[in-house]
Amino acid sequence: MTATLTAATRGLVEITGVRKSFGTTEVLKGVSLTVEPGGVAVIVGPSGSGKSTLLRTINHLEKVDGGHITIDGQLVGYEVRGDRLHELREKEILKQRTEIGMVFQNFNLFPHLTALENVAEAPVVAHQPGKARRSKAEARRRGLELLDRVGLKDRADAYPRQLSGGQQQRVAIARALALDPKILLFDEPTSALDPELVNEVLDVIRELATSGTTLIIVTHEMGFARDVADTVVFMDQGQIVEQGTPQDIFSNPQEPRTRSFFSKVL
Numbered sequence: 001m002t003a004t005l006t007a008a009t010r011g012l013v014e015i016t017g018v019r020k021s022f023g024t025t026e027v028l029k030g031v032s033l034t035v036e037p038g039g040v041a042v043i044v045g046p047s048g049s050g051k052s053t054l055l056r057t058i059n060h061l062e063k064v065d066g067g068h069i070t071i072d073g074q075l076v077g078y079e080v081r082g083d084r085l086h087e088l089r090e091k092e093i094l095k096q097r098t099e100i101g102m103v104f105q106n107f108n109l110f111p112h113l114t115a116l117e118n119v120a121e122a123p124v125v126a127h128q129p130g131k132a133r134r135s136k137a138e139a140r141r142r143g144l145e146l147l148d149r150v151g152l153k154d155r156a157d158a159y160p161r162q163l164s165g166g167q168q169q170r171v172a173i174a175r176a177l178a179l180d181p182k183i184l185l186f187d188e189p190t191s192a193l194d195p196e197l198v199n200e201v202l203d204v205i206r207e208l209a210t211s212g213t214t215l216i217i218v219t220h221e222m223g224f225a226r227d228v229a230d231t232v233v234f235m236d237q238g239q240i241v242e243q244g245t246p247q248d249i250f251s252n253p254q255e256p257r258t259r260s261f262f263s264k265v266l
C-alpha cells in the first residue's frame with residue numbers, strides 16, 4: 001500500500017479502486033480514473049449511477065469504503081501510518097478541501113452576502129497552509145478580478161436574489177476559483193438553469209478548460225462534453241463502463257450499455 005502511494009503518480013487526480021456503500025447498497029463498485037494536470041474529464045451516465053457520489057469522494061465529503069484517491073500525490077482524507085490508513089483530523093481535511101473547488105447544481109451562494117463578498121469571503125476565512133491568509137483588501141481585489149473573469153464585474157454589489165440563475169452560478173464558479181484550487185469539480189452545473197441561461201455558464205467553464213485548469217465535470221450537456229472533454233467517462237450502476245476521447249465514446253462506443261444510453265440521450 002505505502003509503496004503504491006509514494007510511487008510517482010502520473011495524474012493530478014488518481015482515483016484507484018474506489019468503493020462506497022450506503023447501507024447494503026454498493027453505489028461505487030471499484031472506480032478508477034486518472035486526470036492529468038490540465039485535463040478535463042467529463043462524467044456522463046444515467047441518474048443514480050454514482051456520479052455525484054464519486055465527485056463527493058474526491059473532496060472527502062463521502063468517505064470511501066475501499067480504494068483511495070490522491071491529488072497531486074497526496075492521499076485525500078487519510079494518511080498512511082505503518083501499513084494502515086488512518087483518517088485525517090477534521091482540520092487537515094478542511095485544509096485539503098481548499099485545494100479542491102466544487103460547484104453544485106444549486107449555486108449555494110450565501111444569500112446575505114453580495115456577489116463580491118461571496119467570492120472574497122472564502123480566502124479571508126479559509127486557512128491555507130503555505131499561503132498567507134489574504135488581507136481583506138487583497139481578497140477584494142482578487143474577488144473583482146475573478147468576477148471580471150466570469151463577466152460579472154459590474155454586478156459585484158448585487159445580492160444573489162438580484163441575479164439570474166446563470167449569473168449566480170457564475171459567481172459560484174468565481175468563488176470556487178478564489179482559493180486557487182488545484183482542481184475544480186462541477187456537479188451538473190447547468191441542470192437547475194432555464195435553457196436560455198445554460199450557455200453563459202458553459203462558456204465560463206469552457207474558458208477554464210482552455211486555460212489549463214484541471215476539471216472534472218458531471219453533465220448531461222453532451223455537445224459541451226464533446227467540445228471540452230479530453231476524456232469522457234460513461235458510468236452506469238456504480239462502475240465506469242467505458243472511457244475515452246469524445247470521438248471514441250460518442251462516435252464509436254464499444255459497450256452495449258454505452259450505446260444504449262447514447263441512443264436515448266443524443
Ligand code: ADP
Pocket residue numbers: 022027045046047048049050051052053054
Ligand atoms: P448520480 O449522481 O449518478 O445520479 P448518485 O451518486 O447521486 O448518482 O447516487 C448513486 C446511488 O446512491 C443512488 O441510488 C442514490 O439513491 C444513492 N445515494 C446517494 N447518496 C446517498 C446517501 N447519502 N444515502 C443513501 N443513498 C444514497
Ligand code: MG
Pocket residue numbers: 051052053
Ligand atoms: Mg448526481
